[in-house]
Structures are given as structure tokens and as C-alpha cells.
Amino acid sequence: MEHTKRLIEQAQQGKPEAKETLIVENSGLVWRVVHRFQGRGVESEDLYQIGNIGLLKCIERFDFSYDVKFSTYAVPMIIGEIQRFLRDDGKIKVSRSLKELAQKAKIVEEKLQYEWNREVTVAELAKELQVDLDILIPALESRRDVESLNAPISADGEGTLEQLIVQKNEEDQLCNHLHLKEVIGNLDEMEKQLIWMRYFKEYTQREVAEVLNISQVQVSRIEKRILLGMRTHMNC
Amino acid sequence: MKYENECVTYFAAKSQNESLTRVLVTSFLATYDPTVSEITDVKTAVSEAVTNAIIHGYEGQDGMVELFCGYAEETIYIEVADKGKGIGDITRAMEPLYTSKPELERSGMGFTIMEAFMEGIMVVSTPNLGTRVSMYKKLSRE
Amino acid sequence: MKYENECVTYFAAKSQNESLTRVLVTSFLATYDPTVSEITDVKTAVSEAVTNAIIHGYEGQDGMVELFCGYAEETIYIEVADKGKGIGDITRAMEPLYTSKPELERSGMGFTIMEAFMEGIMVVSTPNLGTRVSMYKKLSRE
Amino acid sequence: MELKFSKRNQILIVRIQGEIDHHTCEHMRVAVEHNFEKIRGKHMIFEMSGVDFMDSSGIGAMIGRYKVAKCMGGKVVIANPNERVEQIFRMSAMDRIISCYPNLEQAIQHLEGGK
Ligand SMILES: Nc1ncnc2c1ncn2[C@@H]1O[C@H](COP(=O)(O)OP(=O)(O)OP(=O)(O)O)[C@@H](O)[C@H]1O
Ligand SMILES: Nc1ncnc2c1ncn2[C@@H]1O[C@H](COP(=O)(O)OP(=O)(O)OP(=O)(O)O)[C@@H](O)[C@H]1O
Ligand SMILES: [Mg+2]
Ligand SMILES: [Mg+2]
Numbered sequence: 001m002e003h004t005k006r007l008i009e010q011a012q013q014g015k016p017e018a019k020e021t022l023i024v025e026n027s028g029l030v031w032r033v034v035h036r037f038q039g040r041g042v043e044s045e046d047l048y049q050i051g052n053i054g055l056l057k058c059i060e061r062f063d064f065s066y067d068v069k070f071s072t073y074a075v076p077m078i079i080g081e082i083q084r085f086l087r088d089d090g091k092i093k094v095s096r097s098l099k100e101l102a103q104k105a106k107i108v109e110e111k112l113q114y115e116w117n118r119e120v121t122v123a124e125l126a127k128e129l130q131v132d133l134d135i136l137i138p139a140l141e142s143r144r145d146v147e148s149l150n151a152p153i154s155a156d157g158e159g160t161l162e163q164l165i166v167q168k169n170e171e172d173q174l175c176n177h178l179h180l181k182e183v184i185g186n187l188d189e190m191e192k193q194l195i196w197m198r199y200f201k202e203y204t205q206r207e208v209a210e211v212l213n214i215s216q217v218q219v220s221r222i223e224k225r226i227l228l229g230m231r232t233h234m235n236c
Numbered sequence: 237m238k239y240e241n242e243c244v245t246y247f248a249a250k251s252q253n254e255s256l257t258r259v260l261v262t263s264f265l266a267t268y269d270p271t272v273s274e275i276t277d278v279k280t281a282v283s284e285a286v287t288n289a290i291i292h293g294y295e296g297q298d299g300m301v302e303l304f305c306g307y308a309e310e311t312i313y314i315e316v317a318d319k320g321k322g323i324g325d326i327t328r329a330m331e332p333l334y335t336s337k338p339e340l341e342r343s344g345m346g347f348t349i350m351e352a353f354m355e356g357i358m359v360v361s362t363p364n365l366g367t368r369v370s371m372y373k374k375l376s377r378e
Numbered sequence: 379m380k381y382e383n384e385c386v387t388y389f390a391a392k393s394q395n396e397s398l399t400r401v402l403v404t405s406f407l408a409t410y411d412p413t414v415s416e417i418t419d420v421k422t423a424v425s426e427a428v429t430n431a432i433i434h435g436y437e438g439q440d441g442m443v444e445l446f447c448g449y450a451e452e453t454i455y456i457e458v459a460d461k462g463k464g465i466g467d468i469t470r471a472m473e474p475l476y477t478s479k480p481e482l483e484r485s486g487m488g489f490t491i492m493e494a495f496m497e498g499i500m501v502v503s504t505p506n507l508g509t510r511v512s513m514y515k516k517l518s519r520e
Numbered sequence: 521m522e523l524k525f526s527k528r529n530q531i532l533i534v535r536i537q538g539e540i541d542h543h544t545c546e547h548m549r550v551a552v553e554h555n556f557e558k559i560r561g562k563h564m565i566f567e568m569s570g571v572d573f574m575d576s577s578g579i580g581a582m583i584g585r586y587k588v589a590k591c592m593g594g595k596v597v598i599a600n601p602n603e604r605v606e607q608i609f610r611m612s613a614m615d616r617i618i619s620c621y622p623n624l625e626q627a628i629q630h631l632e633g634g635k
Binding site for chain 3: 244248252253256
């Protein structure tokens with residue numbers, strides 16, 4: 001401590017050798033801080049230089065009345081310096097960077113699958129992309145705007161399960177709301193649209209009038225006519 | 237049961253958390269070097285169970301959903317539980333195409349998909365107390 | 379406190395699960411459109427706290443670690459808790475460069491990093507009962 | 521999820537990119553219907569090459585859109601689903617009422633040649 005104290009005093013009096021010695025002696029400390037900032041897309045060597053700027057500021061400002069060790073004072077200052085540096089270009093939105101990674105991942109996955117002719121594991125994908133799993137996984141979940149290189153679909157069936165379901169699954173069952181389909185099928189385009197908007201989308205007559213560019217009175221009239229027609233149709 | 241690794245998560249029954257559960261399961265599995273298609277199988281099954289908890293269990297009301305992941309002997313164990321409405325007739329609920337909510341554009345395929353993509357599935361449910369779906373799948377190892 | 383969204387996870391105190399916690403936090407936060415640096419900050423702080431729970435709290439023994447994520451009013455709340463050894467002198471533990479395990483090449487910077495990357499941090503610990511680290515950070519909104 | 525809309529005659533073409541789950545379906549439903557209405561469409565094509573994940577919510581949403589198109593005398597077809605998505609389609613036997621085509625051109629051809 002006495003040794004460091006003497007060097008700091010000399011440095012503060014403007015002796016460059018003292019500063020240099022302090023930088024050399026504290027390089028391990030700066031590196032330890034830098035280590036915690038790995039994986040942010042900035043070279044460690046660059047961060048080390050920034051960290052040293054922080055260290056120099058500490059040397060200039062350290063006051064012996066602080067009652068703390070120099071290193072204790074320096075660590076948060078060095079962290080702060082590096083953070084300020086990283087802040088300036090850390091404004092990219094995560095959604096964007098995940099999206100970019102997802103695009104790359106898709107291309108690489110299809111490439112590897114083609115080359116190896118087998119399924120690719122996520123770990124292999126991460127390795128190939130040189131990213132950590134903890135960023136790749138959320139990226140895989142947020143794939144957007146990815147143009148597929150997919151080959152045409154294959155058509156091998158799923159056997160028993162599929163057959164089981166197909167039996168139970170005739171069109172009518174799926175479309176139980178569609179018993180009106182014949183009736184609706186006989187309407188002209190505007191009438192269809194009107195019915196759809198009124199009864200499937202629950203639009204008001206006024207809204208429908210606006211979309212179809214006719215008056216609300218007309219909407220009401222057409223609607224009545226159609227409904228009447230439907231009712232007679234369904235009664236028989 | 238003694239798991240080699242395990243993890244249980246409770247999250248708010250909101251649809252925005254569905255993708256979180258898939259991320260979680262993927263990352264839990266990732267340690268065991270699964271293929272992308274094994275991951276998709278498990279993810280899809282989890283997604284079905286979690287969606288069910290949110291829309292049927294809590295019917296859009298507030299509540300917490302539990303997702304358990306366990307790993308033992310090359311097998312992944314998943315449990316999804318809610319403290320919601322419960323299921324009266326489990327056998328019928330598990331039939332393909334049975335849905336109690338056609339108006340929400342559900343198709344009644346959730347349980348069928350879980351059964352198809354996992355190796356085993358068990359459902360325990362008590363009306364007004366909640367539902368627990370337990371599933372497992374053995375991972376293919378070379 | 380009423381959170382807009384919340385999620386709590388209990389996982390085995392194994393180092394393989396550290397990446398799981400980062401994945402979880404990233405995807406929990408992702409809904410709120412954070413910047414890359416905000417995510418990295420929170421992830422780093424979580425990673426420090428979780429590592430501490432595993433190596434200091436349980437000292438490599440079996441145990442479960444809790445990770446809570448909450449979101450309310452543009453602020454993310456994180457809690458990491460263990461039922462391990464506990465910390466005798468919290469003030470000293472939080473000093474930069476203080477470590478009880480220099481032999482494991484720890485450098486005593488975990489708490490300093492958490493303080494630097496989050497806006498607020500609170501540590502509650504009882505020897506032999508465990509430790510809970512609570513942190514929060516406001517997200518920048520445009 | 522991201523949706524891109526384009527039209528060709530009375531066909532609304534929807535390119536879906538991302539995941540189809542319960543959460544994203546809500547958004548899709550509203551956006552698709554809005555656009556279908558806007559172009560006064562008859563048919564819909566869902567171009568699915570950008571979809572990596574789909575669960576049963578997607579089945580429900582597709583059948584829902586099928587009903588809408590049906591009201592207009594139209595159809596819904598799927599173009600370019602990946603193997604996974606196609607598997608889910610087949611499991612639910614949805615391919616009985618909603619046909620799958622390996623690419624957009626064939627899907628369009630089917631609809632325009634059909635009626
Ligand atoms: N967690 C749950 N709580 C209460 N009821 C449930 C729960 N999970 C399923 N059910 C009941 O079981 C039925 C079948 O579930 P399943 O997932 O197979 O179909 P679905 O959810 O209705 O439709 P889909 O999953 O295809 O969208 C549901 O309609 C519901 O009535
Ligand atoms: N969860 C915990 N349970 C018990 N003791 C803890 C816990 N977290 C921290 N400590 C104590 O606080 C000290 C300081 O923690 P801190 O994270 O700052 O440094 P470290 O873990 O020793 O080193 P580093 O984080 O740089 O690797 C630890 O050495 C340990 O004695
Ligand atoms: Mg379901
Ligand atoms: Mg530490």
C-alpha cells in the first residue's frame with residue numbers, strides 16, 4: 001500500500017514514469033474488469049485501452065482521505081468508463097439483432113443439413129454461427145423475415161393416427177357453422193359481403209354502408225330481403 | 237423420482253409467455269445435445285399444454301401456470317399445470333377434434349398433438365381445482 | 379407489488395443451468411423491446427447472482443436456486459435466491475475485490491458488477507438459511 | 521410474427537413469417553380479415569415458407585379463415601409449408617378442405633384454374 005501510495009503521489013505531481021508503473025502494476029486488475037465485459041462484440045484489447053483511461057482518471061483523482069484501498073476505488077471507476085463507452089453503440093434493439101441472427105441461423109441450418117444429410121443439433125448450429133446458446137435460442141424463437149431455402153415438401157403419411165382422425169373429420173364436422181353455405185352461395189358478391197360483415201364481423205349497418213359505398217337505408221333493405229329469403233329457404 | 241437436472245417455472249397465464257416457455261424448454265434440453273426436430277416435438281407439445289392452461293384452465297383470467305422440466309436416463313419429463321377450471325370428462329377431452337371452445341377457433345387437436353409428439357402422456361384434473369398434464373419423451377442417442 | 383408480467387423459476391444449482399437463466403431473462407425482457415445493451419446488462423447481473431448462489435450458496439452441493447423476473451412500469455425486477463450458506467458480513471461481501479474464495483480464481487467483483495449494471499440492488503442474507511439478491515433496472519423508452 | 525399482404529385478382533396472398541401460436545394468431549386473424557375485406561377478396565393463400573413453428577392454434581385459425589372464404593364462395597390454400605407444419609396439417613386432416621401446394625405459383629394456378 002505504501003508503495004502504491006508513493007507512486008500515486010508522484011504521478012499526481014506529474015511524473016510520467018510513476019503513471020506508467022501504476023498502469024503496469026494494475027494491468028491485472030483492468031483485465032479482470034475487461035473479462036466481465038466479454039461477449040459484447042468489442043475486442044478485449046480495445047476494452048483494455050478504455051479501462052486504462054479509467055485507471056488514469058483514478059490515479060489523478062484518488063484522494064488519500066477516502067479511507068479505501070486504491071483498487072477498491074478504481075474498480076467501479078474502470079467499470080463506469082467501459083460502460084460509458086459501450087453505451088454509445090448499444091442502442092440497437094434486441095428484436096432487430098435477434099432477427100438478423102435468426103436469418104443467419106436458418107441459412108446455416110439448411111446448409112449443414114444438406115451437407116451432412118442428417119438433423120443438426122442446436123449445439124452444432126451455435127458452434128457454426130459462433131454464438132452462445134443463450135442468444136441463439138431466443139433468436140430461434142423469434143424468426144421473422146426469413147426467406148426459406150426449403151425444398152418442396154415430402155409426402156410420407158403418418159399412418160394410423162392420421163387415418164383415425166380422418167374418419168371423424170369430414171368437412172361438415174369441421175365447418176358446422178356453414179350450414180348456411182348453400183343459401184349464401186346463391187347471393188351476389190355485394191350481398192355476400194354485406195351478410196359477412198353484418199353477421200360474421202358484427203359491423204353496424206352504417207359501417208357496412210360506408211364500406212360498400214351505399215346508403216344505410218339500402219343496407220337495411222338488402223339485409224331484410226336476404227334474411228327473409230334465408231328463412232324461407234331453411235324452413236323447407 | 238430423482239432427476240439429473242430439473243427446473244420448474246411459474247408464470248402469469250398470458251399468451252405473451254407462450255414463447256417464453258418454448259425458449260425455456262429448448263434451453264433446458266439444449267444441454268443434452270438434441271436434434272432440432274426433437275426440440276420441435278417437445279416445444280410443440282409444451283405449447284399445446286400451456287395454451288390449454290391459459291385459454292381453458294383460466295379462460296383468460298389471471299392465474300399462474302407451472303411448467304416443470306426434468307431429465308433422467310436420456311428421457312425428458314415435462315409437466316404443465318394450472319389451478320383453473322379443470323376437466324370434467326378427460327377421456328372425451330382427449331379425443332381428436334373434441335373442443336369445448338369452437339367459438340375461439342380451437343380445433344380440438346391439442347391433446348392429439350401432444351400424444352403424437354411425446355412418448356407418453358398422463359392427464360390428472362379435478363373440476364375447479366385444476367389440471368396437470370405430464371409427458372415424457374426419450375431422446376435418441378447415438 | 380402488482381406486476382404486469384411475472385415469472386419465477388426454480389432450478390438445480392448446476393453450472394449448466396447458468397445459460398438457461400440468461401435465456402429466460404432475455405426472452406422475458408424481449409417483449410418490452412429493450413436495447414441490446416440493456417439485455418446484456420441484466421443478463422450479466424443475473425449471471426453473477428446465479429453463479430454466486432451455486433458456488434458460494436451451495437458450494438457445489440445439491441440445492442435449488444430461485445430466479446424471479448417481474449415487469450411493472452417500464453422497470454424490470456430480478457430476484458435470485460438460494461437456501462444455502464448465507465453471508466455473514468454483507469457490507470464486506472459487497473466491497474469490490476472482496477472474495478471468500480480466491481482459491482477458485484474468483485476475483486470478488488460480482489456484486490460490483492451487479493451494482494454497475496442494475497439501478498438498484500438489495501441483499502438479504504441469513505447464515506445457514508440463505509441469500510436473496512433483489513435488483514431492478516428501468517428500461518429506456520423513447 | 522410478421523404478415524405481408526398482396527393481392528392477385530380476388531386472391532388475398534398472406535405471407536406469414538415467424539411463429540404461429542395462440543398469442544400471434546390473435547393478431548393474424550384481425551389483420552387477415554381486414555385485408556380480405558379491403559380487397560373484397562374471395563380466396564386466400566397462406567404462404568408459409570417463413571413459418572418455423574405452428575401448433576393447433578394455427579389449425580383453428582386456418583379453419584376459421586376457411587369459413588370466411590367459403591362464405592364468399594372462395595377457398596383457402598396453403599403454399600410452401602415446411603415438413604413440420606405440413607405434418608400438423610395432415611394430422612388434423614385439414615388437408616381435406618385446405619389444400620397444400622409446394623409453391624405459390626401452383627397455389628394460384630389451382631385457384632384461378634379451378635373456377
Ligand atoms: N388445462 C385445461 N383446463 C381445462 N380444460 C382443458 C384444459 N386442457 C384441455 N381442456 C379441455 O380439453 C379440450 C380438448 O383440448 P385440446 O387441446 O385437445 O383441444 P382445444 O384446446 O379445444 O383445441 P386446440 O388445442 O386444437 O386449439 C378443450 O377444449 C377443453 O375443454
Ligand atoms: N449466494 C451467496 N451465498 C453465500 N455467500 C455469497 C453469496 N453471494 C456472494 N457471497 C459472498 O460474497 C462474496 C463476494 O461475492 P462477489 O460475487 O462480489 O465475488 P466472488 O463471487 O467471490 O468473485 P467473482 O464474482 O468476481 O467471481 C463471495 O466471495 C462470497 O463470500
Ligand atoms: Mg388446446
Ligand atoms: Mg461472484
